[in-house]
Amino acid sequence: MCSAVPDPNPVAAPDDILTVTGLKKHFGGVRALDGASFSLRRGEIHALVGENGAGKSTLIKILSGVFPHDAGQITLNGAPYRPASPHDAKASGLQVVHQEFNLLQHLSVAENISIEAMPRNRFGLLNRPEMNRRARVALDAIGLSDVDVRAPVSSLGIAHRQLVEIARALQSDSAILILDEPTATLTERETTRLFDIVTGIRDRGVTVVFVTHYLDEVFAICDRVTVFRSGETIITENIPDTTPQNIVRNMVGRELEAQMGAATAARIPGDVALSLKGLRVASDPNPAGVSLDLHYGEILGIAGLVGAGRTELLRGIVAADPVLSGTLECNGSAVHFKDPRDAIAASIAFVTEDRKDEGLILDMPIAANIALASMKDISRGGLLRFAREQQIAEEGGARLRLKCGSVRDPASSLSGGNQQKVVLAKWLARNPRILILDEPTRGIDVGAKAEIYAILRDLAAQGVALLIVSSELPELTNLSDRIMVMANHRIMGTVHRPDFTEEGILNLAYGQSDTSPIADLQIEGAR
Template sequence: MSGAASPSDPAAVAVDVSGLSKQFGPVRALDDVSLQAPAGTITAVMGENGAGKSTLMKVLAGLDSPTAGTVTVAGEQVRRFDAATMLSRHRVALVPQELALAQARSVAENIMLGAEPGPRAFPNRAEIVQRAAALLGRLGENLDPRRPVGELDAATQQLVVIARSLARDANVVIFDEPTSVLSPAESERLFTVIDGLRADGVTMLYVSHRMPEVFRLSDHVHVLRDGRHVGAWRTADAEPDDIVSAMVGRTLQHEPKAAGTTPATSSAAAPRLQVRELRGAGFDSVTVDIAPGEVIGVAGLPDSGRIELLRAVFGADHRTGGTMHLDGEPFAPHSPRDAIRARVAYLPGERRHQGIFPTMSVADNVNALTLDRHVRFGLLRRRSLRRDADEHARELRVKTSTTAQAITQLSGGNQQKALLARWLSIDPRLMVLDEPTRGVDVGAKAELYALFRSLTERGVAVLASSSDLPELLAISDRIAVMAAGRVVDIVPAAEATEEGVMAMATGARTMKETA
C-alpha cells in the first residue's frame, strides 16, 4: 500500500530519510523506509504499537544506527549515528516519553547541562541562570530557574527538556508521544509552545497515537505499519478514516477468529462481575458487566487507562471510587491477596518481571498459590507438590522435560501456560488477562487461545486487554474501547472492525462526527 501522494512542498527539506532499514537479529524493525520533513513544519508519524515509529525516531536522534539506508539533515548526510553528533553537528534533539532529567538539580542546571558558559571546571552560574530564564521566556514560561526540577509537574519538566534542546541550538526537535502523561490543559499549553517553535522556523517530527492533536498541529502525516512506510498526506487533505485504514491495513483472514475461538455467551446470564462508575489513577467512571463464560476485551492506546483498570479490578492498584460486585456480592479488593481469596486470577502483561519467579522451578511456580495444600506437620511435601505440578503441566501441555526444571529454561509460550496453570489451581471465577500472548510464537498462541476457550466453557468470566487488536477482536465477545481514561463505547466483537475500534481509541470518530 502506498497511501496518498507524499508531500512535495517547495520548501527546503530539513530531514530526508531514504531506504532506511534496521535489523535486530532476525527481526526487521524498519524496512526500506523513506520520508521527508520539510523545514519549518511539523511532520506527524503515526502507526500501531510495533509499527517502527520509536525505532525510526531513535535512529534520527542518534540512539540507534541503521542497518541500511541514509539520513540527510539540512542537506548533509549523517555519517555517524550517536546522540552527541546528531545534536552538535546536525542540530537534532529528542524530547522522549521518559524525561531524562536530574531531579535534584535546578531547572537552570538541567537546561544548560553540557552547554554551560565559562570554563568547564568553573562555569558562570549567574549566566547559567540568566540564559535559562531567557530560554524559558521564549517558551512563554515564567519559572524560577533556580527551582529544583523534582518539584515540577510532568508538563513543566517537559518544557525544561524543550528549553535544553534550544540551549544547544537544535533546529530539528523530535517529540515522542509528548502528551501521554499530560492533562488536556497541560497538552494545550504544550501545543502553544509547539506553535511558537514552528513560527520560529524549528522543524518538528511528532509521534502520536492521538488523531485530534495530529490534525491540530501537523502539516504532514506519515504512517508506518510493520516497519514499512505505507502512507503520506498533507494534513489539510487527509481524512481520519484513511489514516486509520493505513495503520491497521493488514488482512484478518489468518487471525485466530477463523479458528472459532470466540465462545457463545448467553446475554441473559446474571453478571459474574458488575462494575459501576469505577475510578482510579488513569481511568474514570468505568461501568461494565461480564457474564459467566463471557470475554470482555478492553481496547485502547497505551495511555488510555486500560492497564490501570485491570490492575484495579485485581486489587493491585488503588481505586478512588465506584463499586464492584462478584456474583452479586460486594467485591472491593484492597490487595491482590483479597482478589485471590475471591478466586479472581490475573495474568500480567510483563511476564518476566510480574509473573514468573525466575529463580524457581516450574513446579514451584505452578504451585506458588497452593503451597499450603502440600504442607504437613509444618513440612513441605515435595513429592506431593511435584505430582500436582506434573498433573497441571500435562493438562495444559507445558513442554518441559521435568517440572523440576528452571522456569526460565522454557519458551515464552510454555512459561505463559505454566502461569495459567498456577491460576487454574485456585478454580477462578474471573480471569483478568493483560497481553495474554505477548512474546509467544504462533503455535503457542493457538494453544493459549484454546485454553482461554476451555475456561469460558467452564463458565469462567474473562476481562482481557491486548495491544494486538486482531487478537482482541478474535477472543472477545464484546469490546470496551477506552480513550483518555474512559470507556467510549462497548460493542459486540462480531460487529467491530479494527478501523472502527482504532477510530474510537484515537478520537478520530469523535473528531469527524463533531467537525
C-alpha cells in the same frame, strides 16, 4: 499537491533539511526498516504514522544516533549524516523527546531540565538560583506553572513528567525536533497548549517531526504526513489532500470500521464481582472515599481529567498503594489485600499505565515477561519448565498478534505498542475473573487498538468483570456499558450507554454535575 508514493530515490528539494533514501535495518531475522525513503522540509510539522512495528521507532533511533542503519543514505543540510551517538545528533541540531521517559527520577525538575548545560557561577560552582530560574521559564512557557522546579521528578505524575521532557527538549536551539507520542498522557487543555508551542516553533523555522497514533492531531497541527507499514514508507501527502480514512487504509491495509465500532448489543451484567464502599487511598483528600459496584460480564469505564484520582483508585483496589479507610468486597465477602499478590490470588489482574517501570522487565525475554505472573504453572520442584513458558508466551503472543522475531528476544526490542501487548498477555495467561486496566491502549496504533477492543469485549462476553481507566473518551464510549466520572477524587456521577455524550461526560469531569448540558443524563450516585 500530494505524492502518491514516496520516491525510492528522492532528490533533495531546495527547502529540504533532511532526506532519507532506501534506509534498511535488520535485527536478526526481523526487517525493522526495508527501504524507507522520505524527506523533511524546513519549517514544517511532519507527521509519521503507522501501526506499532511499522518502523517509526527504528527510524527515530537511527536519526538520533542510538544505532546505525545497515543500508541506505541520510543527508542533513545536503551533507551525509550518520550520527555515531545521541550526542552527535544533538550537536547536529536534531533533538528527540522519546515516548518513554528519560528523566532522572531522584533529581529535581530544574536539574533534569538543565542536565546537559548546568549554569555555573564565576567560581565554577553550580548556580542553583539561575538553574531554577531557567526551569521556571521553560515550564511557564508550556503552561506548567503549578509544578515546583525544586521538587523531585519522582513526585510528579505521568502527565507532568511528559511535559517536563518536552520543556527540556525545547531548551535547545534545534533545527529538527522529533516528538514521539508527545500527547499520550496529556489532557485536552495540555494538548492544546502544546500545539500552540509547537506551531510557534514551526513558525520560527524549526522542523518538527510529530509521531502520533491520534489522527485528529495529525489534521489539527501537521502540514504533511508520511505513512509507514512493515518497515516501508507507503505514502506521503499534504494534509489538505488526504483524509483520516485514507491514512488508516494505508497504515493497516484493511478496513477497521467494523472492529473499532461500538458494541451493537448491550451486555446483561451478572452478579457483583467487586464492591467498594468508601474506599480511600493514601493520596485521597476526599474523606468520604469512593463507592462503586463492578459486575461480572460488564465493562465499567472511569473517566476524568489528570489528577482526578482514577489511577490512585485502581492502585488502591489491588493494594499497590495503601488504603486508609473503607471496605472492599469480592463476590460479596470482605477482603483485606496486604499487597498485589493477595489481589492476584483473588483472581484480580491489574494492567498498569506505566508499562516501562511497572509492567515489564525490559532486559528479560518476552517469554519470561508473559509467563511472569504464572510462575506456579511453569515451575515444578523449584525448577522452571522452559517448554511450558514458551507455550504460554506463544499462545499469548498469537492471541494478541504480537509482532516480534522470537519470544526469546528481550522485551526492550519491542515497540511501545507491542510491549503493551506483552503486559496484557501476561495477565490474560492467568484467566482472571476481574481485569483492571489503566490506560490500556496508551501509545498503541489504531490497528492494535481494534484487536485489543475485540479481546476486551470477548472477555466481557465470557463473564469477566472489566474496570477501565482511559483518558480517551471515544475509547470509553466505544467499550463501556457504564462510565463513572471522577473529579477531585470523587465520583461525580454514572452515565449509562444510551446516554453517552462527550459533552455530558466532560461536564461531569470538570465537576459540573448540575449544569444544563447534562440535565437529560441518567446520573446516579453523584457524590
